[in-house]
Amino acid sequence: MPEGTPVEREGQRLEFKLDWNDSAKKTVVAFANSDGGRIVVGVDDDGTPVGVEDVDACMLRAMQSISNGISPDLARFVDIGSGVRSGRPVVVVDVRPGTDRPYYLRDRGPRPSGVYIRLGAGSIPASEPAILEMLRDTSRVPFERTVSVDQSLTFDAASGEFGEAGIPFGDGERRSLGLVDGDGLYTNLAWLLSDQCTASIKAAVFEGADKLTFTSREEFSGSLFSQFRGVAEYVNRFNSTRSTFDESLRRRDRRDYSPAVVREALLNLVVHRDYSLTGPALVSMFDDRMELVNFGGLPRGMTRGDMMLGVSLQRNPGLAAILYRLRWVEAYGTGIPKILDDYRDAPVQPGFEVSDNAFKLTLPSHNPSARPRDGGPFPPRSRRPSPPRPRTVGWRSIWPRARRGSPARSCRSGPGSRAPAPANCCPR
Known part of the structure; x- marks a missing residue:
């Protein structure tokens, strides 16, 4: 840098340091995660050049600090050189925006305490949503x-x-x-x-055919294993059994939703969700139907027709492989055909709605009395409020193993709830 060059003020892409230290390393991380920038070593915060005693030693410290203390490798995005300001020697470190963000301090890892971004003239820790956004924008792997x-x-x-x-x-x-x-x-x-997973599932039961009045709602977080078991038992609690008698006075019991179909629908909700998108999956039970809404449309290259035929492209192949190994799923691509087969002779068929970022499955109730025949209001359902456990066939008939491990963390609220939900438990 030529002698006599005027000293700029610190800002979004410029920072001064008296000497190379850990603070300078944080600034390198922030520049790489943002729009790039320049660090001038040997200049006071007010822009006054004070110089560097040993330029070569300072350049070596900067090089080693960046090479050994920052991940992923940032070497190809950093240039280290020397210059002169007002007759005093300085070290200049130019940092270009990296392509493998987030960059982080190696001893702290890719968490807010190790990931920095540039805000004005300062370097601040990145929030978890900001880190996830960097991962989505730049990741070359699933x-x-x-x-x-x-x-x-x-x-x-x-x-x-x-x-x-x-x-x-x-x-x-x-x-x-x-x-x-x-x-x-x-x-x-x-x-x-893990037990710390926050990609939750929200479940709710509503009166009638709309979302104006709910009678119960819960949110399940924690391990996906616990979430699945928790929401499955929640749905089972409100999945009524209705009895009819044939001409020979033999009783025929049928649940609103076949337990095997509920299981397939919930497994699809867990396996095919796009977990890079924030927000909970939703399970909503109405008098005439159940709706399951998931983040993530169809995987790239897959059509709605492919889905209906049972063609499967895995969005989360690692998760699917683990569930297959644990025998939670029988085979890939069988969920939708099983659901359609259950409704083969039903007067109302399941509904499938797909957008770029969401997927909605609608399961009609198998009990026609739950649906209005003239478009009028829905009659009150005897199942609400329901007992803690139905005395008829339960979820364990299709999931015989006893529950174990850490239960899904949940909170509940609604009419009839005896205990108030903990503060800050479920965001509304």
């Missing part, structure tokens, strides 16, 4: 295989499921399943199976 923002994960529920199936779940197995990457960091697949 969401499952990217590094989890949360590295403090536990697996009580998952360990219980693997133990019940007689499958080891130690460090080696977690690595082979894709829960741990080559650097020993937990992946997002591990986060989905």
